[in-house]
Amino acid sequence: MSTERIPFERLVEAIETVLVEAGASPEVAGILALNHAGCERDGALSHGVFRVSQYAETLRSGYLDSVAEPRVERVSSSYLRVDAAGGIAQLALSRARDEISRAVEEQGVAVVAIRDSQHHSALWPDLEPFADAGYVAVTAVTGGEPTVAPAGAHRAVLSTNPFAFAMPIEGAPHLIADFATSSMSYGDLTLAAQAGRSVPVGTGVDAAGGETTDPRAIVDGGVLLPFGGHKGAMLSMMVELLASALTGGDFSFEAQRDKPGGAHSTRTGQFLLVIDPDRGASTPFAGRASRLVQALRDAGMDRMPADHRYRTRAEAETLGIPVTPAIRELLDAAD
Amino acid sequence: MSTERIPFERLVEAIETVLVEAGASPEVAGILALNHAGCERDGALSHGVFRVSQYAETLRSGYLDSVAEPRVERVSSSYLRVDAAGGIAQLALSRARDEISRAVEEQGVAVVAIRDSQHHSALWPDLEPFADAGYVAVTAVTGGEPTVAPAGAHRAVLSTNPFAFAMPIEGAPHLIADFATSSMSYGDLTLAAQAGRSVPVGTGVDAAGGETTDPRAIVDGGVLLPFGGHKGAMLSMMVELLASALTGGDFSFEAQRDKPGGAHSTRTGQFLLVIDPDRGASTPFAGRASRLVQALRDAGMDRMPADHRYRTRAEAETLGIPVTPAIRELLDAAD
Structure with missing residues (x-):
């Protein structure tokens, strides 16, 4: 089954629409849309479409000043x-x-x-x-x-x-x-906890300060x-x-x-x-x-920092950006 | 047995003398003497008197331009x-x-x-x-x-x-x-190899690229x-x-x-x-x-970076700098 792909511009527009609806000015929505569509295009999914709802939420809550x-x-x-x-x-x-x-x-x-x-x-x-x-x-x-x-x-x-x-x-x-x-971003730690995956020793400690490989023990009262x-x-x-x-x-x-x-x-x-x-x-x-x-x-x-991003970007520029469930949801919300 | 101690100024003078003899200008000798006596005073021994002979050697070899x-x-x-x-x-x-x-x-x-x-x-x-x-x-x-x-x-x-x-x-x-x-300074690695101490996994690899805790295996053809x-x-x-x-x-x-x-x-x-x-x-x-x-x-x-140095410095300022065998040798050479 081939993955559906969309052009970069279509993703930018959809993010803009969602953020303007959440209260962002067109300028702010435009800047964030280029940023997150760019992350998604480059395969940096943890800062791609995934983050758009976070910004929309902080806009709605008033944390983020929409007319700053x-x-x-x-x-x-x-x-x-x-x-x-x-x-x-x-x-x-x-x-x-x-x-x-x-x-x-x-x-x-x-x-x-x-x-x-x-x-x-x-x-x-x-x-x-x-x-x-x-x-x-x-x-x-x-x-x-x-x-x-x-x-x-x-x-x-x-x-x-x-x-x-x-x-x-x-x-x-x-x-x-x-x-x-x-040792790890908090997002990746949360994802590991949700998936029940273990993390390397040294990632964090549990609530009692002890070494652990269980991400849930770090999230629940422990520290990174x-x-x-x-x-x-x-x-x-x-x-x-x-x-x-x-x-x-x-x-x-x-x-x-x-x-x-x-x-x-x-x-x-x-x-x-x-x-x-x-x-x-x-x-x-x-x-x-x-x-x-x-x-x-x-x-x-054989792997320099950012190599993965550049490779994914080149592919997206030729073939388009693969539509993940998160992108599908965003496109639906923007329609 | 109480350790002999000397004032900071005496150590500075001895280092100056040794470096001038090795070919340093009085200005260069003065700058280096303050630097290395300061390291020794602060307990940073790996950059204290220990390094003076290294500078003297590079001066004699011509690596270090004495009149630059x-x-x-x-x-x-x-x-x-x-x-x-x-x-x-x-x-x-x-x-x-x-x-x-x-x-x-x-x-x-x-x-x-x-x-x-x-x-x-x-x-x-x-x-x-x-x-x-x-x-x-x-x-x-x-x-x-x-x-x-x-x-x-x-x-x-x-x-x-x-x-x-x-x-x-x-x-x-x-x-x-x-x-x-x-993972470690090369000096500390060499010291560990000489003392036959093991080093933590991750310090370096041996000549075949394998994990090792033997510092000699890192020094002899391996890498940090x-x-x-x-x-x-x-x-x-x-x-x-x-x-x-x-x-x-x-x-x-x-x-x-x-x-x-x-x-x-x-x-x-x-x-x-x-x-x-x-x-x-x-x-x-x-x-x-x-x-x-x-x-x-x-x-x-409970330990901030440099805490140890400041504590050792305060002690040296009150009591003087403890005379190690390396300092003894330096003082003799300067006499």
Whole structure:
């Protein structure tokens, strides 16, 4: 049986329709639709159509301000401060984009501190345009619910705190890494619990603080652990400090998701750094970077970060996006 | 039996004497002496007196240019490019320090690309002065010998590629993390092999690519692995790209340590980012950061990065630095 497939544009339109119905402005709906249809197209299903209902729900609940007007302040030639005003981080970033480009063109670097946003998507769509322009970009987002405890702690203080970077590579797709600083994303943990699958030792601990391979024991009163022991924990702490303390967003442990419509709901922070790498060296960066990638491939590293996404994207561009049950439901809702 | 102890200043002087005898200029000897005596004082022995003979040897071999004159170029108000000219990275950083401070004062951010340097020390001494000034600093260094292979690769392409960051914390010592992106530093691996101690699964693989807990099997034809699986590998790749491709230093796989005195020896690269975090948010960073540290301590995380160093430093400041056999040897050599 062949899978039904639809063009990218049709998926974008359906997401837009659903989000506008949930209360999003056409601009916000358009930005999110491109983002989630892009994730779905690239096979990053956990941030694809799956997330649209989450955004629709937060719009309806009032967590996400549907008419938020971001405020962009350029505090120096290379430093921006953006108040997302309770709206989506992607709108704040979109409104700041021209100023960011100007900063990088003028100074070779832009530091961007986004506060009071909502960010439930992947980070790589935020970075890809900068790599397209030949820039190196690094980002970190915090403000999720606390679900992660570093070794020694008996309750969650950190969230899954994602970190991402993008590097242009000559003659090859950008090298874009985007990962939770926890052992696993909370979504994947929940899916494993629902499916009754076990998880590796080190994923998390149970309510008594003991090692477990049962994801349900982690979800029910336990906590996730950072990836890679204390080094991953330090990286997660770096994400909290850059994305929250430096921007003015909430720390994960300050998130109050139980107060819908209240004065104080989740206010995520996002730290973004964009650099023109060609100012640093006399040899163009992308060409040098391609030598490292080649050396790694020559040594047998057969899967680079994002390889899967690029392959799935190329297939979707030729054949269309496979219609999953979630997409079927979305298309029906949009009709 | 009580351990003999000496004052910090005496150790600094002895290191200076030994390095000047090995061919270092008084300025270089002074910078390195403060660095290594500081590491020893703080209990970071793997970068303390232990490293002095390594620097002395590279000075005598001609790898390390004893009269190198670093060249600092300010390519924009917030971007510096530093040619260490084959000398130590710490001299290059020292000569760039005023320009870095000016950039951060003016723009709130400085990107620093240091190339063609030698860096065998810890990274936290490079960052601590920036945290003293209330700044956030991040650094990455590459250019060591290739000893690390990401999963899938059958030979080493990456080095232990250290990464470090420093964050000022109100009312508490700075949060400074400094770690190899490999599972273990090569020094610790060698020490474990010499002592016949086993290492955890995941530290590295043997010459046949198989899992091992025998450090000798990793040293003899095997390779180290990045910490934390593919996420740590991505971080190590980020270090290579920022510290080498962006600066113009060598990639680790390009290092040619077997050519002493040749035209092309190890040229490490260092990427440094210094940010005034108070430009990003309306609440001072150090105060907010102290809330996160307190929340982590309250949750039971009883050891923060650098806690051990600060405790050992305080003790050394009161009682003096314990004289190890390595220090005894150094003092004798300096007499």
